[in-house]
Amino acid sequence: MEMVDTLPDDDPEPVAPVAPTARDCCRGGCEPCVFEIYEEEVARYEAALREWKLRQRVIPAEAGIQTKRARD
Numbered sequence: 001m002e003m004v005d006t007l008p009d010d011d012p013e014p015v016a017p018v019a020p021t022a023r024d025c026c027r028g029g030c031e032p033c034v035f036e037i038y039e040e041e042v043a044r045y046e047a048a049l050r051e052w053k054l055r056q057r058v059i060p061a062e063a064g065i066q067t068k069r070a071r072d
Contacts, residue, residue: 011052020038
């Protein structure tokens with residue numbers, strides 16, 4: 001069985017959204033507020049991260065490749 005230290009770069013780990021600061025909100029009652037948009041982005045990021053983590057465990061196993069991540 002082939003051993004590799006890293007996984008291919010064609011499936012990069014999702015990047016977490018940057019949280020808005022208090023200065024980013026105008027306190028004008030915007031619909032949607034920047035904080036609501038951020039919460040939605042976090043939910044999408046968390047779902048994408050869960051799916052990515054599953055792929056990292058499934059794809060190497062299907063290819064018959066053992067990775068350090070898969071063993072952890």
